[in-house]
Amino acid sequence: MRKGNPKHIQTYQDIKKTGATMATVSGLVNADAAFKEGIAEHKVMQVPGLTEVLAAVKAARADAGAGNEFAMKDLVKSAPDDIEVTDSAALPEWTFDWVAIAFKPEDKDFLKAYNKAQAKYLGTPEMLETVGKFQYMANQLPSDTKTDWI
Incomplete structure (x- = not known):
């Protein structure tokens, strides 16, 4: 503009x-x-x-x-x-652009562990500091968007 x-x-x-x-x-x-x-x-x-x-x-x-x-x-x-x-x-x-990570259907336990770890990390000061150098900001976090819609 x-x-x-x-x-x-x-x-x-x-x-x-x-x-x-x-x-x-x-x-x-x-x-x-x-x-x-x-x-x-x-x-x-x-x-x-x-x-x-x-x-x-x-x-x-x-x-x-x-x-x-x-x-x-x-x-x-x-x-x-x-x-x-x-x-x-x-x-x-x-x-909006979305990034996805795919898992094999038989990896349900791993998916559960991944989602738990990701939920703890997303939006933390550590995460935002790490990705800040790439211009990623808190307002770009997925918030309540569900993967079903994406």
Whole structure:
């Protein structure tokens, strides 16, 4: 988003309503999400990489750039006077990225032990300190989201 967010874009629906153009890296899920949210194909600029997303927004060829939260935060670090990141929590829940770990059906005891250990660790100061260097924050913890939905 250009600094100051002149079109007040927070979500894909805002892009659609304002007729804005969105830039994203070709092959990322963001283009498919935009199409699913009803954004016209000609309003989604698919470019080769993040550098081109940044260039499109800075040059006002796109009103917004889309990518994962970590990548977008890194782009802002490279051009803090030109662009800003919106709150990803405003996006529809179905667009959130989730990480999964699979277990064999016969490993029920191990799964139970894993879930118990994970519940004790997730969100602790130790965990947040460890993953903080990767820009992971407490608001990205899974909260009460259930694996059945994911």
